[in-house]
Amino acid sequence: MLDADFFRRWMTAAAAAVDREAERLTALDSPIGDADHGSNLQRGFAAVVAALEKEAPATPGAVLQLAGRQLISTVGGASGPLYGTLLRRTGKTLGTDAAEVGEERLREALRAGVAAVATLGGAAPGDKTMLDALVPAVDALGESFAAAADAAERGAEATTPLRARKGRASYLGERSVGHRDPGATSAALLVAALAEAADV
Amino acid sequence: MRMLINVPETVVADALRGMAAAHPELIVDVENRVIVRRDAPVDGKVALVSGGGSGHEPLHGCFVGPGMLSAACPGEVFTSPVPDQMVRAAAAVDSGAGVLFVVKNYTGDVLNFDMAVELAEDEGIQVAKVLVDDDVAVSDSLYTAGRRGTGATLFVEKIAGAAAEEGRPLEQVESLARKVNDNSRSFGVALDACTTPAKGSPTFDLPAGELELGVGIHGEPGRERRAMMTSREIADFSVDAVLEDMNPRNPVLVLVNGMGATPLLELYGFNAEVQRRLAERGVPVARVLVGNYVTSLDMAGASVTLCQVDEELLRLYDAPVRTPGLRWGG
Numbered sequence: 337m338l339d340a341d342f343f344r345r346w347m348t349a350a351a352a353a354v355d356r357e358a359e360r361l362t363a364l365d366s367p368i369g370d371a372d373h374g375s376n377l378q379r380g381f382a383a384v385v386a387a388l389e390k391e392a393p394a395t396p397g398a399v400l401q402l403a404g405r406q407l408i409s410t411v412g413g414a415s416g417p418l419y420g421t422l423l424r425r426t427g428k429t430l431g432t433d434a435a436e437v438g439e440e441r442l443r444e445a446l447r448a449g450v451a452a453v454a455t456l457g458g459a460a461p462g463d464k465t466m467l468d469a470l471v472p473a474v475d476a477l478g479e480s481f482a483a484a485a486d487a488a489e490r491g492a493e494a495t496t497p498l499r500a501r502k503g504r505a506s507y508l509g510e511r512s513v514g515h516r517d518p519g520a521t522s523a524a525l526l527v528a529a530l531a532e533a534a535d536v
Numbered sequence: 537m538r539m540l541i542n543v544p545e546t547v548v549a550d551a552l553r554g555m556a557a558a559h560p561e562l563i564v565d566v567e568n569r570v571i572v573r574r575d576a577p578v579d580g581k582v583a584l585v586s587g588g589g590s591g592h593e594p595l596h597g598c599f600v601g602p603g604m605l606s607a608a609c610p611g612e613v614f615t616s617p618v619p620d621q622m623v624r625a626a627a628a629v630d631s632g633a634g635v636l637f638v639v640k641n642y643t644g645d646v647l648n649f650d651m652a653v654e655l656a657e658d659e660g661i662q663v664a665k666v667l668v669d670d671d672v673a674v675s676d677s678l679y680t681a682g683r684r685g686t687g688a689t690l691f692v693e694k695i696a697g698a699a700a701e702e703g704r705p706l707e708q709v710e711s712l713a714r715k716v717n718d719n720s721r722s723f724g725v726a727l728d729a730c731t732t733p734a735k736g737s738p739t740f741d742l743p744a745g746e747l748e749l750g751v752g753i754h755g756e757p758g759r760e761r762r763a764m765m766t767s768r769e770i771a772d773f774s775v776d777a778v779l780e781d782m783n784p785r786n787p788v789l790v791l792v793n794g795m796g797a798t799p800l801l802e803l804y805g806f807n808a809e810v811q812r813r814l815a816e817r818g819v820p821v822a823r824v825l826v827g828n829y830v831t832s833l834d835m836a837g838a839s840v841t842l843c844q845v846d847e848e849l850l851r852l853y854d855a856p857v858r859t860p861g862l863r864w865g866g
Contacts, residue, residue, distance in 0.1 A: 362735055370614040370754040371735040375544075379612075408651065413589075413615040413644035417651060456647060503643045504756055506680035507673075511757065 337436035342533055343399040344388055349529035351381035357525055364518040368505040373415065373518040380411035380419070396437050400427030414503055415519065418453050418466065419526075425452035443477045450474055457502060464500040464512065468492065469523035481531040488527035492520035544733035548590045548610055555597060559860050562600055563628075569621050571597045572607045576629040582700040582709045583607070583629035586638035586693060587622060588645055589614040591732070591833045592753055594861025595689060596638075601859035603866070604697035605638075613732050613833070614754045616644035622652035626661050634662035634706035636713060638693055640685025641669035642754075664706055666713040668692050670720045670841065672781040673750030673759050684752045687791045687830050687841030688720030691853070694862065698855035712852070716843060723777040724839030725770055726751040726758060726795065730832050749773065753795070753832040753839075767802070771809030774840045779817055784844040787822035789853060790814070791841040796831035798838055803827065806838055822850055829861070 354361070358374030365373035384403045393399045404424030407416055426449030430437055437445075450470045459465045469488040476487035495517035500506045505517070541547050549566055556564035563572045577583060586596040587609030596608035607625035611617035626635045635656065639649045649665060656663045670688035674680055696713035704712075726748040729738035732755060739755035742748060747770075750759030765773065792807040794800070807826045814821055822845055830839070845853065856866025 366735060366739055367757070370756055371732045371739045372613065372615055375734040376612065376615055409618050409620050411615075412611045412618045412648060414642075414647055416616075416618060416644070417647035457643070501680065503681055504752075504754065507684065507752060507756060509680070509759070 339436045343396045345533035349532040351385045353525040368515045380407045383410040397427045397430035397432040422449045425449040459502040463502045464495045464498040464517045466519040466523035469520040473527045481534040485528045485531035488524040492524040495520045547733045570625045577631035582633045583635045585625045587617045595830045598861030603857035616648045619652040623655045626656045630661045637665040664710040670722045687722040691843045692716045695852045698852040720843040721778045721782045722841040723774045726837035728836035730755040730835035767806045768809045775813040787820040789843040790824045792826045793839045794828035795835040795837040797834045797836040
């Protein structure tokens, strides 16, 4: 079973990963975006970690809802509402009562979170967005956390030949081809952080 | 690239502190990142709130004041502000007559403003929203995020701001704003990329002797790259690109806009070529505005915006405005 501590570890690992990879995310965002994805997520996840320390939410659902609200309130851009919605909807689906949740329940909640992201952004897999990492990750979560992390990484890698249809990269049309999507890359980091939290 | 900054993390806050010191007629909330007309809320009048990433100055913060915006929400550089800022701004300026959000059509701005609309309505504020999407370089298809909001934002904010100042109700201010956007088209070129403080190096690599056609205002590369052209050739290309998408029968407002690093000397020379091309194409011109208004940090280049106006829109455009970035009449 997964408790609030597990979800706090997930968010802390995500913040560390974003810190570690900030320059890479910004570099990926440079040819097909506006060169700020790394710094924006750094600011957001730093706020998440600070809020979790201060408010110490007691249940998995409460941790994710607080994290999502922090991202919406601090990141801005498209990634703030999208990642914020992912965590908030996942947290809402888990509810705030259960002190522990099973892996199957988490998988269903994440599926709902990813669906909310797709609705909000109006995107589908293949559009060269974070969904290209998140959708295969949720599918693979039935197997293991590590498998989900692998699937997310492969999904992010597979965005390179795609033509962007959503977000700022879509303005480039064919010229977005040949660049790995920064949003899919950060989404893969988030899933890798989940696997890291499980690997304790 | 050397920048006149302390550290990248404080660029926006530093600029806001400087704005506060320069403009006592504005309330600049540095911590919450909201710029408000000091006399807001103005009794019985609709309020206009806009916002977007920083780096486009004078847009939007320097367009706050009588006759234009009631408040602006600056985000991080090239990053949409967050819903909390927009709700705070709306609450500060709403007189009870309602608030119009002016939103440039970028995924981030749209998502954050949509969330803010819901939150503001929860607080009992009547909110309408108008999207600005005037950039013809992006085909308005299912396969992109849609046309970008660029130079027309100035016309929308000026004309809707004048309508609000006249005491027009929210639905009229909203429909005028929408009409200005529908009547406007823009096209931009870059002669050099810009440098964001976070990255510290140019956002794209433009070899000497080449230019980017169809750029936006976020340092993103444009639609295509060509060998460097003369001012005359760029004017022909830009005006023709805009006129491919509109067929003005009424006179137009013309904005010849600098992207940040192109000197006024060049912009005025470019304007001469733009006016020549408009005359050749038989487009009547009502007013011309030349300067750096909707910028992209230190990008070199320019954009051309045309806005077709009837008598009412022209009268509202000519109405007095008193803001740090735009000021005439009255």
